[in-house]
Amino acid sequence: MIEPMLATLVKEKLQLEGKWVIEPKYDGERIIAQRNKDKIDLWTRRHVNAAYKFPEIVEALRRNINSDNWILDGELTVEGGFRQLLKRNVEDKFKIGILSWKMPATYNLFDILHLDGEDLTNKTLLERKGILLKAVYFKEGIDIVPFQEAGDSNWKNRFKEYLDEGFEGVVLKKAHSTYEAGKRSDKWLKVKKQDTVDVYVVGATRSTGSIPFGALILKKDGKFLGKVGTGFSDRDREIILHILKKNQAPLDIELPPEVESELLISTRPLLAEIRVQEMINGSPRAPVWVRFRWD
Numbered sequence: 001m002i003e004p005m006l007a008t009l010v011k012e013k014l015q016l017e018g019k020w021v022i023e024p025k026y027d028g029e030r031i032i033a034q035r036n037k038d039k040i041d042l043w044t045r046r047h048v049n050a051a052y053k054f055p056e057i058v059e060a061l062r063r064n065i066n067s068d069n070w071i072l073d074g075e076l077t078v079e080g081g082f083r084q085l086l087k088r089n090v091e092d093k094f095k096i097g098i099l100s101w102k103m104p105a106t107y108n109l110f111d112i113l114h115l116d117g118e119d120l121t122n123k124t125l126l127e128r129k130g131i132l133l134k135a136v137y138f139k140e141g142i143d144i145v146p147f148q149e150a151g152d153s154n155w156k157n158r159f160k161e162y163l164d165e166g167f168e169g170v171v172l173k174k175a176h177s178t179y180e181a182g183k184r185s186d187k188w189l190k191v192k193k194q195d196t197v198d199v200y201v202v203g204a205t206r207s208t209g210s211i212p213f214g215a216l217i218l219k220k221d222g223k224f225l226g227k228v229g230t231g232f233s234d235r236d237r238e239i240i241l242h243i244l245k246k247n248q249a250p251l252d253i254e255l256p257p258e259v260e261s262e263l264l265i266s267t268r269p270l271l272a273e274i275r276v277q278e279m280i281n282g283s284p285r286a287p288v289w290v291r292f293r294w295d
């Protein structure tokens with residue numbers, strides 16, 4: 001798979017110079033879709049091929065692109081956001097079929113990287129978007145991420161409008177930038193609600209009751225940040241523990257003794273998002289779990 005190009009998180013005080021494109025930021029999972037003849041793959045950032053879990057998307061892509069050789073970039077969503085999308089994370093074929101009907105996904109496209117054997121990554125963003133619009137019929141669960149030109153005079157107004165419409169924030173992209181696969185680039189910038197913080201999950205603590213774990217252990221800037229133990233449903237906890245077990249690894253930070261004594265499982269750092277009332281001396285006040293970030 002091609003590694004996706006990643007956006008750099010910046011503050012709302014950002015000032016733009018030059019020509020940019022603004023897009024809404026979706027609450028879903030980043031997916032690189034790839035077709036080679038009859039085979040269609042849906043790759044997550046964790047290098048997991050999720051095509052078998054989303055048969056409705058695979059068939060829509062097969063029917064609505066007049067080519068059998070392409071690579072696309074976009075965000076997979078279901079109604080209700082990422083927490084609802086987690087419910088599609090099942091292995092049973094019968095359940096997959098039922099969920100694809102009851103909780104259909106949408107693949108929201110914003111980029112095209114290859115088409116008919118041609119590498120498009122060295123073309124500008126606006127050129128690639130033009131090719132994308134011509135190559136894809138946007139129907140049956142395939143949608144285009146809306147975009148418009150932006151500059152320092154208007155992007156903040158559009159940012160507020162997107163928040164009012166229920167989006168997480170915006171992504172700002174230099175209009176003439178190339179696609180830098182696998183790089184977190186300053187040519188793509190993301191601006192989010194100010195009450196959320198990006199952190200890394202590095203493990204979980206034991207539960208004192210019947211729930212799968214007590215709290216998630218967090219780090220930021222290479223140091224222990226604290227724990228988050230609210231914002232999960234029981235089903236969320238089961239799914240999260242399953243993800244932690246798949247990513248089990250030795251701790252790479254030092255924990256306070258009282259937290260280390262509660263340790264249930266440790267993992268490689270997994271990017272996540274929490275909601276806080278405020279940050280006090282670098283520590284989150286009243287943290288609430290939001291989601292893992294795979295973007």
